[in-house]
Amino acid sequence: MIILAATPIGNLGDASRRLVEVLENAEVVAAEDTRTTQRLLQALQIGNRPRLIALHDHNEKQKAAELAALAEEQDIVVVSDAGMPAVSDPGYGLVAAAVERGVTVTAIPGPSAVLMALTISGLPTDRFTFEGFLPRKPGERRRALGTLAAEPRTMVFFESPSRLASSLADMGSAFGEHRRIAVCRELTKLYEGVRRGTASELVRWAEAGVKGEIVVVVEGARPVEVSAEDALAQVQALVTSGARLKEACAEVAAATGLSSRDLYQAALAARSA
Structure with a gap:
């Protein structure tokens, strides 16, 4: 089988007993960086010396089929440099090939x-979306953020320290200055910290220089207050442009806070009138 194994994101004390047991008995470990994995084995005092196979962004397409075939004969433990494999890290291609x-x-x-930053951000946790890393190029980044301007769920991003200030500035432009944002850095490590505020407040802080691994958590868009008549008009416009009625009702309901069922019934009533 394929075993995706979550490894510590900073504090070695977060390594589970099950992780240690699996690594102690592993014959093959597919690792994002074999050198990092060797250091992890040493730090956890793992006496076992499994066969290490590199599995990273640049070779996963070639390695996935080979490793999936090998997994038919023996277990393969998959680890990334930190956290859960396949979440903004190598692993998805291998899982797809194995399935x-x-x-x-x-x-x-x-x-x-992702989950740690979300839970300590102080922002809603009931519904969220993970967006990974934003595009490096400013134009592409602004376009990506523009498509998320009406996203009602809390959003979680990874970002590099060198691009943090510019990304926060672009978030302010795309989302508006009212949005609450939490910048979480060095999670589980000695200098762990969370900085909360609006985009403009955080840009000034970030421009002074921020180090470490960064996770940015952004409040979702608040429902726009519109009348039932205007909401129905929005639904009808979406349907006219090619959307299915249920999908159009769900989209308008998410943006306005109105009931999707009520919008659906109103749209049906309007058709028969």
């Missing part, structure tokens, strides 16, 4: 920078 071959895939849960 296609009928190979069992399981995971050892554990540390996650």
Whole structure:
């Protein structure tokens, strides 16, 4: 089988007993960086010396089929440099290849920078979306943020320290200055910290220089207050442009806070009138 194993994102004390047991008995470990994994084995005092196979962004397409075939014969433990494999890290391609071959895939849960940042951000946690890293090029980044301007769920991003200030500035332009943002850095490490504020407040702070691994959590768009008549008009416009009625109702409901069912019934009533 394929075993996706979550590894510490900073503090070694977060390594689970199950992770240690699996690594102690592993024959093959597919690792994002074999050198990082060797250091992890040493730090956890793992006496086992498994066969290490590099599995990273540049070779996963070539390696996925080979490793999936090997997993038909023996277990393969998959680790990234930190956190859960396949979450903004190598692993998805291997899992897809394994599923296609009928190979069992399981995971050892554990540390996650996404979930930790979300839970300590002070922003709503009931519904959220993980957007990974924003595009490096400013124009592409602004376009990506523009498509998320009406997203009602809390959004989680990874970002590099060197691009943090410019990304926060672009968030302010795309989302408006009222949005609450939490910048989480060095999670589980000695200098862990969270900075909260609006985009403009955080830009001034970030321009002074920020170090470490960064997770940015952004408040979702608040429902726009519109009348039922205007909302129905929006639904009808979406349907006219090619959307299915249920999808149009769900989209307008998410943006306005109105009931999707009520909008659907109103649209049906308007058709028969």
